[in-house]
Amino acid sequence: MSPRPRAEMIEATRAKLLASARQAFGRLGYAQTSMDDLTAEAGLTRGALYHHFGDKKGLLAAVAAQIDAEMDQRLEAISSAVADPWQAFCERCHAYLHMALEPEIQRILLQDARAVLADSAQAGEEQCIESLGALLQHLIDARVVEPVAPLALARLINGSLVEAALWIANAAHPAQKLEQSLGGLNLLLRGLRRSDAAAATAGGA
Missing domain, CATH: 1.10.357.10 (Tetracycline Repressor, domain 2)
Known part of the structure; x- marks a missing residue:
């Protein structure tokens, strides 16, 4: 199987972070949401979050x-x-x-x-x-x-x-x-x- 194109991988990572954040913000609220817990649930790192959204505020x-x-x-x-x-x-x-x-x-x-x-x-x-x-x-x-x-x-x-x-x-x-x-x-x-x-x-x- 050929590797996924880079653009597709980037979009998939963004989608994972957005879905995880949306669930966490909706359940816990912005202030109570931990970035470590959020990224772990998405199977990603905080570095991925910062790369795609800058910070927690950017993700919100x-x-x-x-x-x-x-x-x-x-x-x-x-x-x-x-x-x-x-x-x-x-x-x-x-x-x-x-x-x-x-x-x-x-x-x-x-x-x-x-x-x-x-x-x-x-x-x-x-x-x-x-x-x-x-x-x-x-x-x-x-x-x-x-x-x-x-x-x-x-x-x-x-x-x-x-x-x-x-x-x-x-x-x-x-x-x-x-x-x-x-x-x-x-x-x-x-x-x-x-x-x-x-x-x-x-x-x-």
């Missing part, structure tokens, strides 16, 4: 980016599966808040990454704002949402969703906070919609 950033990318894919799939653009937008916002109940997202993304990786978290939010802005521009062009600067509105909506998700993730009773947040979100979303668009939907129902 890579894990957070991986989870964030998966969330984006899930949200895109949810909104793409709904034919009505307005309903798709609403379901995307709802789904984001529901994700705040998932233990891995709670601990790694909404707790540890927010505390340890402030700059990286801000960069990730900018990408979310751009995506929301594009969706809102489409709704504005379709005369579903009142005309307004889409990126400004995207910042307001994203900020509301992130703050609500953090509130849910850090609550003693997160399911209760989710229910309260969804009620507030629905009120905010109704305020975005053009009155004539809502009337047209009601008339066609």
Whole structure:
């Protein structure tokens, strides 16, 4: 059997470290995770970790980016599966808040990454704002949402969703906070919609 190509071996090592770190950070939290235990579980050395990710903080950033990318894919799939653009937008916002109940997202993304990786978290939010802005521009062009600067509105909506998700993730009773947040979100979303668009939907129902 021929030896594996170097690029493939590098990718396999990174994948092992990410998988081991993701499991450890999700189970123990960032502060309680030992780099020696993590690398031993992956069958690798601390030198491999430092080579690929720099340090423990760099490893957390890579894990957070991986989870964030998966969330984006899930949200895109949810909104793409709904034919009505307005309903798709609403379901995307709802789904984001529901994700705040998932233990891995709670601990790694909404707790540890927010505390340890402030700059990286801000960069990730900018990408979310751009995506929301594009969706809102489409709704504005379709005369579903009142005309307004889409990126400004995207910042307001994203900020509301992130703050609500953090509130849910850090609550003693997160399911209760989710229910309260969804009620507030629905009120905010109704305020975005053009009155004539809502009337047209009601008339066609």
